[in-house]
Amino acid sequence: MPPIPKKYLIALAAVAALLLGWFAFAAWADYARDGAEKIATYSDLVAAAERGDIASVTFRGDGAHAVTPDGQRLRAVVPVTDDLLKELRGRKIAIAFEEDAGGLVSGTVSVLEKLAPFLVIGLLIGALLLSGGQFLGGSRATRVRPSDTGTVFADVAGVDEAKDELRETVEFLRDPRRFAMAGARVPKGILLVGPPGTGKTMLAKAAAGEAGVPFFTVSGSDFVEMFVGLGAARVRSVFKTARAAAPCLLFIDEVDALAGKRGESNSHSEREQTLNQLLVEMDGIVNGGVNGGEVVVIAATNRAEMLDPAVTRPGRFDRHIHVALPDVAGREAILDVHAGRLRLAPDVCVRTVARGTPGFSGAELANLTNEAALSAARNGRVIVGMADFEAAKDRVLMGNERRSLALSSHERRLTAYHEAGHALVSIRCPEADPIHKATIIPRGRALGMVVRLPEGDRVSVSRAKLLADIAVAMAGRAAEDLVFGPDAVTTGAEADFRAATDLARRMVTAWGMSDAIGYVAHAGNDPAVVRSERTAWRIDEEVRRITDEGMERARRILATDRVALERITAALLERETLSGDEIGALAAEERETEAA
Structure with a gap:
């Protein structure tokens, strides 16, 4: 929540002072009215009446207010009974009844009780006003001054393009x-597209830091409101703030939350109205004049396919920049940046670490470096060695060790055979990725695992590679079945089956790798694509055929290399x-023994 403006604090202090002053005055007035009265009991009042010391009695509220002949006033809390009234009338005492209007204090409290609901509503509205800025539709953009950006292109590695x-x-x-004199116009909007953690936000900050202009950052979800019209008002306010600070950069993170396709099932009138206002504001940006006043909008998303076509067309987000996962050279550059803050041992080879982390994003590499430093600190060292990077990679890839989990000897043996099956089939399938490590130490939610890493960056995957991956996934259950029998297999292959089924289904429905289905795309949730029941049945049959063939391939390998399976299992145990x-x-070693 932004800080409360000074003028609101002054107004609140003035109201509080007025209320305190009024209560002080009311208390003084009540005392001036009732403070001179002497408190008396019921017996005192009756005795005074019998003595003739009472001239008049006024009943008001729950008390009797009496006046003596010499002007002294008494007050007693007494019930109004027939006996008391008869006694007073018999003494020729004047009797009066008045409605208790209460003092100023009680009257003020009564009024406040009636106004309490309205005061609560007013406070809630005030909180909403302050949470959204000066108005409900106020700007939520955070301004970062050029001197505070602290990021330049030299700080961003692995995304040279x-x-x-x-x-x-x-x-x-x-x-x-210079650009205006040549008739050039800078793009109104730049869309950064790429997987999470690839450095899209850092790129935008670096651009602002290099240009030396103000940098405004806002999330796409900040524009989405439950009240109709507030999202559009917030868009107007953000762009108004940016224009006032031009030249500047306006960065919208996760823009798909704001600019999703209209007409989708999750779309609604408020979201569409907010999107329409964004389109109008971007049309109102005029860049390219010789007098400055430029506002460049940079947006980031990892779901470009979800964006409305009106947003991505030229004239709005003219330029689309794909921020991909870094290759081995990019990973090495990123590791150099993060490892530069550490004290590294001589045995650390950053390139070796980069080669062993294919598919890692910049954020994951930063986390890997931090985990390596934590590993060194846990062991009482300030110098980070290669063993720390290996431990960090295992922690990131396989999860935390759960050595406290006690497994029975049978469970431990079954887990060893399961993982040995994965490992052996992976080695015997030349298309499969090389094994990085196998373990039967419980990590995360798994009792054991085999981690495979590709030798290099891969752009596309062959059909042979996919079939090998399916066979490797099936190998754990195949080993359990081969060694312990079909009735002793366990639930440990659930994730393996899910992965194999997903690959097989995508081979059939998306990648055209099934002769029975042909080169037809059936993947996705497009409601315009209608499949017949027969086609859906054939797809399921093809998926079943591919997974069954993978299981048979794994069984053949394990049955043929049973001795190797036993050797790997014994080593794991x-x-x-x-x-x-x-x-x-x-x-x-087993192959060499057979050859001899």
Whole structure:
């Protein structure tokens, strides 16, 4: 919540002072009216009446207010009874009844009780006003001054192509006159598209830091409101704030929350109205004049397919920059940036770490570096070694060790056979990725696992590779069945079956790798695509055929190399964790024995 403006604090203090002053005055007035009265009991009042010391009695509220002949006033809390009235009348005492109007204090409290619901509603409205800025539709954009950005292109590694695309925008913000004189116009909007953690937000900050202009950041979800019209008002306010600070950069993170396709099932009138206002505001941005006043909108998303076509067309988000996962050179550059803050041992090879982390994003590499530093600190060291990076990679890939989980000897043996099955089939399938490590130490939610890492970055995947991956996934259950029998298999293969089924279904429905279905795309949830029951049945049959063939392939390999399976299992039971090289040596040793 933003800080409360000073003028509101002054107003609240003035109201509080007025209320306190009024209560002080009311208390004084009540005392002036009733403070001179002497408190008396019921017996005192009756005795005074019998003595003739009472001139008049006024009953008001729950008390009797008496006046003596000499003007002294008495007050007694007494019930109004017939006997008392008869006694007073018999003494020729004047009797009066008045409605208790209460004092100023009680009257004020009564009024406040009646106004309490309205005061509560007013406070809630005030909180809403302050939470959204000066108005409900106020800007939620956070302004970062150029000196506070603290990020330049040199701080962003592994995305050289994206940096080159943004440099032109930076040059325009630095010297708009040069581009305007050539008749060029900077893109109104730049859309950064890529998986999570690839550095899209950091790129936008670096662009602002390089250009030396103010940087406004806001999330797409900040515009989505439950009250109709507030989202559109907030869009207007954000762009008004940005124009007032031009030249500047406006960064909208997770723009798909704001600019999703209209007409979808999750769309509604408020969301569409907010999107329409965004389109209008971007149409109102006029960049390219010689006098400055430029506002460049940079948006980021990892779901570009969810965006409305009106947003991504030229004239709004003119330029689309794909921020991909870094390759091995990019990962090495990212690791150099993060490892530069650590004290590294001589045995640390950043390139080796980069080669062993294919598919890692920049954020995951930063986390890996931090985990390595934590590993060194846990062991009482300030210098980070290669063993710390290996431990960090295992922690990221496989989860935390759960050594406190006690497994029975049978469960431990069954887990070892399960993981040995995965490992052996992976080695015997040349298309499968090499094994990084196998373990029967429980990590995360798994009792054991085999981690495989590709040798390099892969752009596409072959059909042979996919079939090998399915066979490897089925190998754990195949090993359980081979060694313990069909009635002793366990639920440990659930995740394996899910992964194999997903690959097989995508082969059939998305990648055209089934002769029975053909080269037809059936994947996705597009409501315009209607499948017949026969087609759906054939797809299920093809998925079943592919997974069954993968299971048979795994069974053949394990039955043929039963001795290698036993050797790997025994090593896992003895050492609990084996590297890929150790598993490969155990499998090769069996082959060499057979050849001899």
